[in-house]
Amino acid sequence: MSSRRIALATCSSLPALDDDDVPLVPAFAQRDVVAEPVVWDDPAVDWAGYDLVLIRSTWDYTDRPREFLDWVRRVEKSTRLVNPASAVEWNVDKSYQRTLESAGLPIVPTIWLDPERNFDSRQIHTRFPAFGDFVIKPTISAGSRDTGRYSAGETSSRALAITHAKSLLQAGRHVMLQRYLRQVDTVGETAIVFIDGVFSHAVRKAPLLSGPFRAPTTTSVLYKEEVMSARDASPAEREVAERVVAALPELVPGVDGPLVYARVDLIPDDAGNPVVLELELTEPSFFFALAPGSIDRLVDAVVARL
Incomplete structure (x- = not known):
């Protein structure tokens, strides 16, 4: 029996993981690693009992960001955290986009x-x-x-x-x-996933925003449903996303090399040039089902950190 154990951190609304992440468990098992879904804010969990904690569907943290960041720092003191706490702390607040802009990277104005x-x-x-x-x-x-x-x-x-x-x-x-950059209505967003600093795959997100904010009718809503499809990123999109990922060691405190994962979400400006809408270093979806081989790439990157 394997002695290597990792926790796949999730939230109480998704205790068995998001559907996209469920295949991670058997993929790790194939590499003789026991991977267990664990709710991040469960006070009974002994995080030191895991060799590594992989942040996945912790999507309720936006309601309690300070508590989540306290958890991130605490976990990293007792075991290895992926991505590291410094990257998570830098990324959970979208004001990181000011840093991207100051570094000459294109963002939505x-x-x-x-x-x-x-x-x-x-x-x-x-x-x-x-x-x-x-x-x-x-x-x-x-x-x-x-x-x-x-x-x-x-x-x-x-x-x-x-x-x-x-x-x-x-x-x-x-x-x-x-x-609002109107070309997103026809082109959509392009989400580009990097694993170990290397391009893995890209997907298209259909536009989500159609009108004013309306409070959800239930408190259990974690996110709006996304319509996803496979997409080949254009050379211009690849170039911008690769610039963002390459700049991270200079922009993010405590990051001195490739992160296990990063997702760069791009939309076209009025001239059709890609600009950064989001940079996801904390708990992004990877849309494994749309990208054959992507699960193996992520799992191999994580196992290499054990």
Whole structure:
């Protein structure tokens, strides 16, 4: 019997893992490694009893980011964590995009609203674009939660946007205001997955945002359902994503080489050039079913760290 054990960290809503990750268990078993789904905030878990903890579907952390980061640091003190705590801490708040932009990497143009500024309705309104659609979302979020799309040319839509932004700010959350890049409606997003710093595969995400933010009718909603399909990343998309991944050791504290995994989500700007919408280093979906061989690539990368 194998003496090597790893925990696949998940959340209480998905105690047996997300469907996409379930094949990881037999894939690790084929390499003589016991992989067990474990709920990240279960107080009874002895994390030191595992040789490695692989963060997977911990998608409720956005409701308790401080608790999650405390857990990340605690786990790393007792065993190996993938990805490492420093990368997770840097990545859970989307303000990391400021660092990408400062490094010359293309992001969606963003206006940042700080709750400490105590913005009133007029101050929020003046930051909206004069035309076109725009998006409001908190800097700590996942799966398009707490995110809405609004029309600058409609008074009622702008009023809803002000209400949305104010509610986030009053809750102490930092807010991103981004112009909606319309080519995403036809092209969609391209999610590019890297394993051990090397391109693995790409998938297409159909557009998700169709209107203003609406509070979910149930508290169990972790993310909006995504419509996914396989996609060949264009040379321009590959080039941007590879630049982002190559820059990580210089941008992320404590990272001195390739991370086990990274996912770069890109959308086209108005000229069709790819820009970074998200950089996922914490708990991204990999859409294994759309990319033959991708499970083996990830599992081999993890086993190499044991």
